[in-house]
Amino acid sequence: MLKLGTLRWKGRCSRHPRYDPATDGEGGVRGGCTRCLRLLEIHEQHAKLVELMRGFGPMRERSRKIEHAAEARQRGLFD
Secondary structure, three states, rough: OOOOOOOOOOOOOOOOOOOHHHOOOHHHHHOHHHHHHHHHHHHHHHHHHHHHHHHHOOOOHHHHHHHHHHHHHHHHHHO
């Protein structure tokens, strides 16, 4: 099991504090700034992680599937 908690992190480039990778993208990086490029990479990886986690479906659906499977097994034992 993998547990991922809620994490709040605010990263900014010291040279370009107004750079926002979500809105500016790679075109907003000035002069090939390495810190801005790292912020962009973090943003892209986070978006990919969220997409992969949502691929498993909402927690509500997963717990219902487990409950239904357990109920089906129980009925079979007492028939």
